[in-house]
Amino acid sequence: MKDMIGRSLTAGIINVTGYAGSETARLLRHHPAFTLAWVSGRSEAGKRLDEALPHLGPSELVIQEEPGTADVIFVALPHGAAAAVVPDLLATGARVVDLSADFRLVSAAAYREWYGLEHPRPDLLEEAVYGLCELHRAIIPTTNLIANPGCYPTAAILALAPALRAGLIEPDLLVDAKSGLSGAGRGLALAYHFSEADENCAAYAVGGHRHWPEIHQELQQYVPGQEVRLTFIPHLIPMVRGILATCYAPLCQEVDAATAADLYREAYRDEPFVAVTARPPQTKWTASTNRCLIHVTVDPRARRFIAIAALDNLIKGAAGQAIQNANLLFHLPETAGLDTLTPAYP
Numbered sequence: 001m002k003d004m005i006g007r008s009l010t011a012g013i014i015n016v017t018g019y020a021g022s023e024t025a026r027l028l029r030h031h032p033a034f035t036l037a038w039v040s041g042r043s044e045a046g047k048r049l050d051e052a053l054p055h056l057g058p059s060e061l062v063i064q065e066e067p068g069t070a071d072v073i074f075v076a077l078p079h080g081a082a083a084a085v086v087p088d089l090l091a092t093g094a095r096v097v098d099l100s101a102d103f104r105l106v107s108a109a110a111y112r113e114w115y116g117l118e119h120p121r122p123d124l125l126e127e128a129v130y131g132l133c134e135l136h137r138a139i140i141p142t143t144n145l146i147a148n149p150g151c152y153p154t155a156a157i158l159a160l161a162p163a164l165r166a167g168l169i170e171p172d173l174l175v176d177a178k179s180g181l182s183g184a185g186r187g188l189a190l191a192y193h194f195s196e197a198d199e200n201c202a203a204y205a206v207g208g209h210r211h212w213p214e215i216h217q218e219l220q221q222y223v224p225g226q227e228v229r230l231t232f233i234p235h236l237i238p239m240v241r242g243i244l245a246t247c248y249a250p251l252c253q254e255v256d257a258a259t260a261a262d263l264y265r266e267a268y269r270d271e272p273f274v275a276v277t278a279r280p281p282q283t284k285w286t287a288s289t290n291r292c293l294i295h296v297t298v299d300p301r302a303r304r305f306i307a308i309a310a311l312d313n314l315i316k317g318a319a320g321q322a323i324q325n326a327n328l329l330f331h332l333p334e335t336a337g338l339d340t341l342t343p344a345y346p
């Protein structure tokens with residue numbers, strides 16, 4: 001059955017009150033095919049959505065304690081909590097886009113090592129598809145479970161995959177990335193207080209961030225037989241949203257910056273949400289959009305390749321990519337609901 005504006009597919013969101021869940025709700029309001037049928041949440045259960053999240057505008061939806069049924073369910077829970085509910089959601093026949101890290105790693109042992117949890121359904125790790133649409137588009141519609149990629153990994157993988165695949169660089173990768181505070185969600189910790197984070201810049205998780213195995217797993221497939229060496233250092237910077245990842249690798253061919261950029265333009269030629277920029281991208285150019293902008297150059301003095309990627313952690317790094325995946329799952333135009341987003345400026 002179609003709703004008043006002709007939409008025929010239903011969507012539900014689990015944990016709508018988190019940042020990723022609320023951005024998913026915002027984007028779905030204008031989606032041409034999915035109607036938001038229900039939303040769930042814990043602390044705000046029983047409240048109307050427009051009372052809990054007034055920026056979304058008028059809505060008659062009431063935040064439920066328990067999930068309902070829908071054609072597609074977006075799960076925006078913390079890791080661990082997501083894996084606990086996803087199997088039951090799949091059993092209802094829904095297609096599930098999980099925004100957490102619970103189904104991103106193929107190996108249950110790696111999940112245990114990096115997340116400190118025993119995976120409750122390792123069998124589903126094989127069924128899940130890592131939903132980086134630009135690289136896995138063909139297989140996404142074949143699954144019922146999408147592991148929506150992390151924000152840092154989306155930037156790093158899109159920045160490095162074409163060069164690695166083309167044999168332009170050695171698999172000896174440095175990813176130096178900065179994130180705005182919303183990347184840490186709504187939860188509070190000392191580092192996220194205004195007085196701590198403002199006018200400040202700091203590296204964190206230097207000994208190993210949980211996105212390391214995800215970036216490593218995905219990039220490793222482009223160099224079978226060679227071990228990817230990856231150093232990934234994230235930084236927290238005083239802005240609300242956005243990721244800037246500057247990625248470096250030794251060149252293994254003599255190429256100039258123009259040739260390297262041409263390779264990337266060709267790799268992303270038909271991509272609606274990835275563009276190669278003539279100058280280094282700024283996070284503001286991607287804010288509130290599903291775009292990932294990449295600038296490619298070389299440092300001839302050091303014989304090093306450099307790719308700089310910018311994206312919005314909550315959109316291309318979370319809610320936007322989740323909807324892009326849902327579009328692919330239902331054979332809708334990949335850009336549906338996402339193509340009119342443009343950043344506010346300044």
Ligand SMILES: NC(=O)c1ccc[n+]([C@@H]2O[C@H](COP(=O)([O-])OP(=O)(O)OC[C@H]3O[C@@H](n4cnc5c(N)ncnc54)[C@H](OP(=O)(O)O)[C@@H]3O)[C@@H](O)[C@H]2O)c1
Nearest residue numbers: 018019020042043077078079081100183185186187313318
């Ligand atoms: N933030 C980002 O940029 C980003 C990007 C990509 C992916 N993600 C992923 O998306 C997921 C959500 O992230 P977020 O940043 O939106 O989180 P968030 O803003 O911190 O929201 C987390 C909320 O989840 C609820 N919650 C916590 N444990 C729960 C449980 N066991 N059962 C039910 N609800 C629970 C709590 O809400 P109550 O107060 O209602 O209890 C908590 O406030 C995470 O897995 C995260 O890794 C986030």
